[in-house]
Amino acid sequence: MKTILLVPTGEGVGLTSACLGLIYALECQGVKAGFLKPFSQELTLGADRTSALFRHLTQSETVEPIPYATVTQQLNHDESDELLEEAVRLHRQIAKKHDLIIVEGLLPNNRDSFASELNTALAQALDAKVIIVSNADIRNPLCSAEKVESQLRHFGGSTGTRVSGVLFMRTKGLPEDSAQIPVTIDPALRLISDTNKFVSAIQQTHAHIGTDKLPVIGLVPFSNTLSVPRxxxxxxxxxxxxxxxxxxxxxxxxxxxxxxxxxxxxxxxxxxxxxxxxxxxxxxxxxxxxxxxxxxxxxxxxxxxxxxxxxxxxxxxxxxxxxxxxxxxxxxxxxxxxxxxxxSLSNEIPVDDTERAEQVTRFVSSHINEDWLTKLLNGSYQTRLSPSAFRHELVQKSIAARKRIVLPEGDEPRTVQAAAICQSRGIAQCILLAKPEAVIEVAKARGIELPHDLEVIDPDLIRENYVGKMVELRKGKINELQAREQLQDTVVLGTMMLALNQVDGLVSGAVHTTANTVRPAFQLIKTAPDYSLVSSVFFMLLPDEVYVYGDCAINPDPDAEQLAEIAIQSADSAKAFGIDPRIAMISYSTGTSGAGAEVEKVAEATRIAKERRPDLLIDGPLQYDAASVESVGKSKAPDSKVAGRANVFIFPDLNTGNTTYKAVQRSANVVSVGPMLQGLNKPVNDLSRGALVDDIVFTIALTAIQSEQQAG
The missing domain is CATH 3.40.1390.20 (HprK N-terminal domain-like)
Incomplete structure (x- = not known):
């Protein structure tokens, strides 16, 4: 069991943001950390702010801290041992489900003279490693160092072994452009050069700060953008x-x-x-x-x-x-x-401002030293593909792929913002199909900074180039007049660009229906050589793991052969995104316990899929609970290598698949990425019309990776 206690040097250092950022950085390493705030410093009763934000951001449970009145009462009655025993009890509750726990310490302030002393006792009681959290000013390294030193003295000073690092938050004096908001954790945003210079300046007077024994694990810039209230x-x-x-x-x-x-x-x-x-x-x-x-x-x-x-x-x-x-x-x-x-409005994140909490969390995590995290984990944790790790991998792989993605809804505000993010971060080279003046107008009204290399193409200037080629591609089905008319639709125009290899992928659907997005792809892109049909998957970002659901968007009632193909496509999609597939063929019956045409179809599909791909772990028919819940899987299918451990779920028909994905998404508040189309010659992906900017960014990244996989 590893416990990390974050101890602040004073008020206003961004302690909550530091805790949440570290938890998110660990998520991106595939480690799900627990969180504990043992002592409250709020004078009023009610839900603790950090604990409530942790619950929302991670969809995980934690315990409520010991109320402030109880803390002061026990300390006044010289019952500090009893107080620490209660803190240890809360810690053990969290430890039942986690191997690593992040603990938020007390804020030293004018009111609570006991804060530093209690933090020291808490570190000993929990046998915790300590990270000192402080704010900093690049222009005043001596003052920044003395704040750290004041806390370090409580833990044995420069020769002590309990403190394992220093995290500088809300750092002032850094260039303005260093405070950009990442879509997900991005090591490229770490201010390595600025950190090294700052550490060198600190070491002129405090040689031990910034050494291997007491590393500076992050230099997080102050960001006006992230301090803004609603x-x-x-x-x-x-x-x-x-x-x-x-x-x-x-x-x-x-x-x-x-x-x-x-x-x-x-x-x-x-x-x-x-x-x-x-x-x-x-x-x-x-x-x-x-x-x-x-x-x-x-x-x-x-x-x-x-x-x-x-x-x-x-x-x-x-x-x-x-x-x-x-x-x-x-x-x-x-x-x-x-x-x-x-x-004088406080910089603290209100308990209900979850959007800002998410942005701050990603921002802080992107500035934490990954090498330090690796040493902290030291190979002692079994990692899994968490939702945060999935998103992180998604962005990193797409940056490496360097693909051109066309966005037919080029003047739609969310799409413009997503394209600007992708372009500036190198996630993809985006092409907006729209009148340039319309895009500029949207950007100006929304305060979006358009990267200089973002391509905006006026559809009216290029449409005629595709008329003849479209007639050729759909020979005998349309004439020039019909082609010209269909090309008025920018989705059709973008699909033609993809068909002719002028772009690597297409993302649409923020204002178009799924049919509008998919139909031109069926007509012009067609299926890949190995496949006879097109299907879809959703990546379901559950709190602890990413599941793959297929098919939930395209095929109404596939036969056994088609269902087997959907299973194989979905398994290959899972592999492409770092998920080791364990495929469950879902039915209303497990094994041979039920009968009927639908069960027989799933059984036959399982047989065909196993025959075609003996390298895959596939089992069915399995009921959903037998596939996903370990205890039920052991009871209903004790010999199965998939039951209770499945992460790829293949539904017998569209009715079941679409209903299940929507029920899970809405009832469990699960983020779903998709639908991602599979089986096409080239990647085309559909958005939900309620998509957020982040959803569009991740779909663009996903499309870029698909293109890279197909090219490989």
Whole structure:
């Protein structure tokens, strides 16, 4: 059992972010760490913030900390031993399910003089290795080192053996562009050169910090972008009431502006993510905000100060902005008081702001030294492909593949943002099919920075090039007039580019249906030589493991031969993405316990698949619980090498497959990546119309890897 205790040097160092980032970095190494916060420092009762965020981000359970009142009471009664015994009991509860536990220590502050002493005792009680977490300023290495030294003294100083590293958080003085938000953990973002320089500067006065014995395991930049609150976080802080709530829970305050002079001199402030603060009698500001919203500029929101809220007639005049979700607040504070109050807003992540928690977690993990993590694990953990590890591998493999992916929905805002991320991170060379001016307009309105090498192709300028070639590909089925008409659809145009090897893959579906995306592929790309049909898989990112579900999107009622082919395709897809396939052919009956045409079909499909691919672990018919739950598998199919351990599930028909994937996805809050089409000559992949930007990024990465696999 390994236990890592994170001990902060003071308040505001980003301790919660450090804990969650380290847990995510371990996930990406295939190790699922437990989390424990033994002692609460919250004065009010209720769910602990870090514990609640951990539960959401990892879909894992933890225990609630010992309440602050209990901690202080026991310490005041000289019952520190009893307090530590309770902390050990909580630790053992977590240890039942985990081999490695991350523990959040107490914050030294003006109120709790016992924090450092209790952290020292806790490290001994849990036999934990300690990571000191501190903030830093590149321009002041001496001050940064002294903060670390002040905590190091509690653990034996420079000669002690309990402290195993230092993590610098919220580091100031680094270049602005070092604070980019990664899609997943990316070792390329680590500031190796900056870290080495900073360590060298620290060692001028504190030679032991940054050595092999006390390494600096990460230098995490301060990021304005990740410290931004939502509009919904502001109201109580400035004693405000809502005039219009709108998208307050989604819109973030990237920066704020006081509007004091004539509106004509202030129009440059009305940009994406801006919080506009103005006196409530400035009707011109309200109208300018409304006009900006009508032009597609997503302002963070509007705060009207002093006086009374605008009357209903004025608000009625701004209905366009209100319909587009512009949050509007009114506060009795003055404009200056409002700005002052907002400047003191806490950097801590609110318990319900899970989107920001996810971004911060990825950001921190990307700056943690992977070599240090490897030494920490020291080959003593059996890794598995966790969801985080799957996403990490996905991105790294796609970067190595360097493929060109066409996106027919080129001016759709989520697609533009995903393309910009993929392009800037090297995940793929993206080609947007859209009018360049439309893409620029979307980027400007959404505050998206378009990489200089992102390709945007106007469909009108290239469409004619494909008419003759399309007629040739669909000989006897369409003429030039019909081809020209079909090529008005950018999905068809993109599919033609793929058919002619001008791109390596296609991703569509953010606004098109599955049929719109798939039909041109069937007609123009056709099936690969080894296969007679096209099927699909979803990668189901369960809390502990990634499952593969097939077929859940394409074939309504495959026969035994087709079902066997779907199983083989799905197994090969699993292998391509680092999953060692154990394939369960799902039915309503296990083994020979039931009878009927459907069971016989699955039994025959299992036989055919085993015959065609003796190298694969395949078993069936298996009921879902017999395939996935070890105890049930041992009971119902004791001799099976798949039962209870399956990670590839092949459903007997589309009705079963689609229903199961949706039930698991929605009821268990599971992220699903897909559907990924398999069996085509070239990769074409469909998106859900509710896809998030991250979903599109991962689908682009997945498509790039498919292309690389097919080329190999």
């Amino acid at each position: 509009m919904s976080d502001l109201a109580s802080h400035i004693q405000a009431e809502w005039i219009n709530t709108g998208e307050a829970a989604q819109r973030r305050v990237l920066h704020s502006s006081l509007i004091a002079s004539n509106i004509e001199h202030e129009l440059h402030k009305f940009v994406a993510g801006e919080l506009i603060i103005s006196a409530s009698d400035r009707i011109d500001v309200l109208l300018a905000s409304s006009l900006a919203s009508s032009n597609g500029i997503p302002l963070a929101g509007l705060v009207l100060t002093e006086h009374h809220a605008p009357n209903a007639q004025v608000i009625e005049f701004c209905q366009t902005a209100i319909k587009q979700g512009l949050p509007i607040l009114h506060t009795p504070l003055s404009t200056f008081e409002t700005a002052q109050s907002l400047a």
